[in-house]
Amino acid sequence: MNILITGGAGYIGSHVLKALLERGNDSVTVIDNFYSGSKEALITLESVGKFEFIKCDLSDTFSLREIFKTHKFDAIIHFAAFIEVFESTVKPLKYYLNNTANAANLINLAIEYGVGKFIFSSTAATYGEPESGVVSEQSPQNPINPYGKSKLMTEWILKDAAAANPNFKYGILRYFNVAGASSDGLIGQNYPNATHLIKVATQTITGKRESMSVFGTDYATKDGTCVRDYIHIEDLASAHLSVLEYLSSNDSDIFNVGYGRGFSVFEVIETAKKVSGVDFKVINASRRDGDPAVLISNADKLKTKTNWKPKKDSLELIISSALEWEKKLK
Structure with missing residues (x-):
């Protein structure tokens, strides 16, 4: 093809x-x-x-x-x-x-x-x-x-x-x-100005940022922060x-x-601290425009109608692969 x-x-x-x-x-x-x-x-x-x-x-x-x-x-x-x-x-x-x-x-x-x-x-x-x-x-x-x-x-x-x-x-x-990044470490997310939570967390862990911000702690969720899949x-x-x-x-x-389960911003940050062993600085900030409180997938259709089978459904694995990639970047 x-x-x-x-x-x-x-x-x-x-x-x-x-x-x-x-x-x-x-x-x-x-x-x-x-x-x-x-x-x-x-x-x-x-x-x-x-x-x-x-x-x-x-x-x-x-x-x-x-x-x-x-x-x-x-x-x-x-x-x-x-x-x-x-x-x-x-x-x-x-x-x-x-x-x-x-x-x-x-x-x-x-x-x-x-x-x-x-x-x-x-x-x-x-x-x-x-x-x-x-x-x-x-x-x-x-x-x-x-x-x-x-x-x-x-x-x-x-x-x-x-x-x-x-x-x-x-x-x-x-x-x-x-x-995350490829499991063999060949490629990952290179965009330096990314705003994605896990990318920003790994940049903070590796000292490329002095701190990271949590945009909104007053959402109607279990800990007040946005929940994502x-x-x-x-x-x-x-x-x-x-x-x-x-x-x-x-x-x-x-x-x-998606995987069909959600993690809050605070849960992702705590997992990143656990995976890295680094207690990095986190600042609470006001909400950003355009962010929904909760967004989780029902991905049953993809699993039942195609041959797709997820193999890396682990927040720890996702963060650790992203972190290893970030360590490689200059």
Whole structure:
């Protein structure tokens, strides 16, 4: 299968690239503009397998069309997007232009050039602030920030495009909170300005930050902090391959990707202190705009309809792999 990965130098994209290469797929093309992606990750992955890299921004429709003209892609795995929830509340147009408009152009080219399968990196943020905190794929989607809205709009575009084009199928993966690094230590999260909790905790443990902040301690949760469903990056990567295989003999579908259990911010911090043996400094701060109190997946559909089986369902394992990776970074 000839596969295009957009944003393949990024955190999740590079781990999916690694998983494909390890399965012997040598017909993979990666495009990335290195906005948050890592050149070092791609260089490292050259030792794992063969792939082609093309530097391109999805807003460059001329160059993107030339790529489609010269490659016969069977499938696209689309990651290239902005992902910072708080930033989306202050720069919404940045998110709508990249996450939605650029995605629409990519989908248009995919259909024009006969790409049969499209795997979309969506998000649990499309659910907004669910009443129960636990969501299935059928739960109402009421995103509370432009990031979630930009992803939901792309889901709508995919559904309409597939309905109008019978030979085009999609797999939408709604991620929950992704963390950790590859178990062999080859790649991990390189983005230095990341706002993700476990990444920030490991940076604080390793002295790259003097302290870390907890944004809101007055939520209606067991300890007042937000509760999230954390998934190991390698389990998330394998889910993409499982859904890609699923589409070979099934219709378009949507899947939550998580473990189905939540940890509060304070629980994650205490686990990070336990794993590292470091009692790092934590500061309580006010809430950030756009953060729901509780967001946990019901991922039963992914487990029952595909061959996906999570192998790293452990908060301690997730944090320890992230920490070992952070120690390697300069």
